[in-house]
Structures are given as C-alpha cells and as structure tokens.
Amino acid sequence: MSRIRDNYKSSPAGRFEAWYKDGYDPMDDRMDIHIPAQTEEDYDPTDVIAGLDLEDTVYDRTANKALRISGYIYKILSVVLCVVMIGVLIWMVQYLPAFGQPDNPVNNEVSARYIGSGVQETGAINFVTGMILDYRAFDTFGESCVLFIATICVQILLRYDEGEKDPENVRRRHQAATDRLFEPKNDIILQKVSVVLVPLLFIFGIYIILNGHLSPGGGFSGGAVIGAGLILYLCSYGYSKTERFFTIRTFRIISLAALITYCLAKSYSFYTGANHLESHIPLGTPGAILSSGLILVLNICVGSVVACTMYAFYTLFRKGDF
Amino acid sequence: MKIFETFLLIGLIICALSVMFTRRMLTAIVIYMSYSLIMCVIWIILQSPDLAITEAAVGAGVTSILFFVTLKKINGFGGESDNEQDQG
Numbered sequence: 001m002s003r004i005r006d007n008y009k010s011s012p013a014g015r016f017e018a019w020y021k022d023g024y025d026p027m028d029d030r031m032d033i034h035i036p037a038q039t040e041e042d043y044d045p046t047d048v049i050a051g052l053d054l055e056d057t058v059y060d061r062t063a064n065k066a067l068r069i070s071g072y073i074y075k076i077l078s079v080v081l082c083v084v085m086i087g088v089l090i091w092m093v094q095y096l097p098a099f100g101q102p103d104n105p106v107n108n109e110v111s112a113r114y115i116g117s118g119v120q121e122t123g124a125i126n127f128v129t130g131m132i133l134d135y136r137a138f139d140t141f142g143e144s145c146v147l148f149i150a151t152i153c154v155q156i157l158l159r160y161d162e163g164e165k166d167p168e169n170v171r172r173r174h175q176a177a178t179d180r181l182f183e184p185k186n187d188i189i190l191q192k193v194s195v196v197l198v199p200l201l202f203i204f205g206i207y208i209i210l211n212g213h214l215s216p217g218g219g220f221s222g223g224a225v226i227g228a229g230l231i232l233y234l235c236s237y238g239y240s241k242t243e244r245f246f247t248i249r250t251f252r253i254i255s256l257a258a259l260i261t262y263c264l265a266k267s268y269s270f271y272t273g274a275n276h277l278e279s280h281i282p283l284g285t286p287g288a289i290l291s292s293g294l295i296l297v298l299n300i301c302v303g304s305v306v307a308c309t310m311y312a313f314y315t316l317f318r319k320g321d322f
Numbered sequence: 323m324k325i326f327e328t329f330l331l332i333g334l335i336i337c338a339l340s341v342m343f344t345r346r347m348l349t350a351i352v353i354y355m356s357y358s359l360i361m362c363v364i365w366i367i368l369q370s371p372d373l374a375i376t377e378a379a380v381g382a383g384v385t386s387i388l389f390f391v392t393l394k395k396i397n398g399f400g401g402e403s404d405n406e407q408d409q410g
Contacts, residue, residue: 128370128372208375216371216372216375217371217372218372221372221375221376221379221380224376224379224380224383225375225379227384228383228384231384310384313388314384314387314388314391317388317391317392317395
C-alpha cells in the first residue's frame with residue numbers, strides 16, 4: 001500500500017495532483033493503517049493447509065442465540081422466496097409462445113433478412129458467424145473488450161507484485177507459493193494424456209477459428225478450446241514449461257494486437273455513418289477458406305483474445321502471476 | 323428422438339436439483355459440469371452446434387476449472403480425505 005502510494009507520489013500524475021491541490025493530500029492523517037509486524041516465528045506455513053471451517057469460526061452459531069434464530073428465519077424466508085419465484089416463473093411459462101411455431105414473434109423480418117440474403121451480403125456459409133461478425137460486429141468488439149477488461153480487473157485483484165516490500169503482501173505471496181507446493185507435479189498419467197490431447201486440442205481450436213465462416217464455431221468457441229488446451233498443458237507440465245512461450249508480455253502483445261486489428265478493421269463504419277453493410281472488401285466465393293471479407297481476420301482476433309483471457313484467468317487465480 | 327430428448331431434460335432437472343441438495347462443493351461442481359454436458363447435447367438436438375461447442379468448452383471446461391481453483395484457494399474442498407492428500 002505505502003509503496004504504491006510512494007510510487008504514485010513521485011510519478012508525473014502525482015506531482016501534478018500535488019501541485020493542483022497545493023500540497024494537500026486527502027489521504028494524509030485520515031487513514032490509519034496498522035500493519036502488525038510480521039516476524040519469521042509468527043508465520044506458520046501449516047495454517048495455509050489447515051482447513052478453515054467457516055461456519056464455526058466466522059459465525060459462532062452454538063453460543064449466539066440471536067444468530068441462531070435469525071438463521072432459522074433466514075432459511076424459512078429463503079424457502080418461501082424460492083417457492084414464490086418458481087411459481088411465478090412456471091405461471092409465466094404458460095404465456096410463452098409454443099416451441100417451433102411459424103407465427104412466433106422471433107420469425108420477423110430481421111431473421112428473414114439474415115436467412116434470405118445473409119450468404120450474399122456477408123459471404124459466410126455459416127451465417128451465425130456472418131451475423132455476429134458482420135451485421136453485429138460492433139457488439140462483438142464490445143464483448144472482446146469486456147473480456148480484456150475482466151482480465152485486467154482480475155490482475156488488479158489477484159496479482160502479486162514481485163518487488164513488494166510490504167510484509168503483509170510478502171506473506172501472502174509466500175502462502176501462495178506454499179499452496180502450490182502440495183499440488184501434484186510431474187504427474188505421469190496427466191503428462192501421458194496431455195501428450196496426446198494437447199496437440200489435438202490446439203489443432204481443433206485452430207480449425208474451429210479458421211473455419212468459423214464455413215462450419216459451426218467461430219472465434220469465441222475456438223479460443224475457449226485453445227485456452228483449455230493451454231490450461232491442460234500447464235497443469236501437466238508446470239509453469240516453467242509454459243513460461244517459455246507465454247508470459248505477461250506475450251499476453252499484452254497478443255491482446256493489444258488483436259483488439260487494435262479488430263478496431264481498425266471495423267472502424268470504417270464510423271465514416272460510413274454506422275452503415276457497414278456497404279463494404280468494398282471483396283467477399284470472394286462463399287465456401288472457400290479465403291472468403292467472406294473480414295470475417296476470417298475478425299475470427300482470429302476474437303479467438304486469440306479469448307484464448308489469452310482463459311489462460312490468464314487460470315494463472316492469475318492459481319498463482320497470482322503469469 | 324422424442325424419448326431421448328425427454329430423458330435429457332429429466333437429467334437436467336435432476337442435475338439442477340442435486341446441485342442444490344449436495345453438501346460437498348466438489349460434488350456440486352462435478353454435477354454442474356454434467357449439467358453443462360447434457361445442455362451441450364440438447365443444443366445439438368435443437369440444431370445450434372455453435373452454442374454446443376461454446377457450451378462444451380466454456381461451461382463444462384473452463385468455468386469448472388476456475389471453480390476448482392477458487393475452491394482450492396479458499397480451502398473449500400472440506401472433508402478429511404482432502405487434507406490427507408495435501409499432507410502426503
């Protein structure tokens with residue numbers, strides 16, 4: 001905490017803020033942070049693995065009578081709430097249109113346009129992808145950005161700073177390290193299975209991404225498959241093997257490049273008045289792998305962002321770092 | 323095909339109910355994975371293979387792994403056997 005604030009104070013933004021507020025720092029003398037002095041004797045590595053019984057340590061139910069009564073009331077109210085919710089939902093289901101009827105409200109002019117002229121306008125045989133990445137490409141850009149922002153938020157919450165001097169954070173990083181000591185490393189069954197499975201997963205994911213405009217799939221699902229393959233490889237071979245090709249630098253480069261490519265490829269619709277149907281990019285023959293305009297490029301962008309995000313989530317949850 | 327579909331839907335309901343009534347977190351996650359797998363087959367029957375692939379990869383794969391990791395972080399596995407495994 002203090003180190004981060006010192007860093008901030010010496011940065012240009014901190015100096016500008018100090019100048020702007022005339023030296024007044026609202027944080028000064030208002031927050032009292034008492035960090036108990038940690039010594040080596042205080043730290044017991046076994047308290048990490050001693051299973052916490054949350055029910056008994058946090059809520060002392062046996063001694064506190066009011067807490068017990070409120071617990072009963074809580075249970076009864078939750079059951080009543082669940083029953084009411086189930087009743088309302090089942091009652092509303094009766095008013096839904098029947099499944100698969102031709103006069104349902106989903107069968108309007110929008111889906112008729114997508115089905116009728118989707119292949120001619122987008123050049124994609126799989127017009128689900130054509131819909132996601134051509135008609136509604138801007139929405140998909142927002143989704144990719146949401147994934148990227150989610151990774152950044154997880155990093156803010158879970159990442160341990162390597163150069164941390166704060167004893168509390170050092171202790172937590174040490175705990176995370178000892179937590180990882182007990183997981184099975186070099187498990188022979190997992191390694192033999194992943195020798196067969198990981199290349200297949202990678203190839204299948206790349207196939208899903210590259211054939212997104214021809215066959216079912218697309219960037220999101222293919223990226224998730226590749227991310228799952230990366231996680232399996234990491235589980236079986238450990239961090240030292242994956243750090244050879246995937247570090248935080250790789251994550252930054254791939255995510256940034258993919259998002260910028262997507263943004264540049266779709267930003268022309270700003271200049272055409274948000275009408276990106278009138279595209280001048282050749283669509284090619286529908287059915288060929290190099291067809292359907294920008295959809296292939298956009299699929300690759302979305303796929304790489306999703307794969308990086310899945311892997312980053314796993315490593316950040318597991319280790320607090322890449 | 324109708325019988326198979328009904329069978330799958332009943333399986334979904336059973337999975338959803340047993341997630342509620344199970345006591346161990348680990349079992350709940352495994353049941354949740356099987357829920358996602360059944361849902362994946364139902365997506366194929368409903369002729370939307372796009373969703374089926376995504377459901378299999380995200381719902382049954384990555385989400386469950388993240389649940390496992392979170393449970394390990396908060397020591398939520400519970401039970402005696404897990405502690406023995408940790409110390410061994």
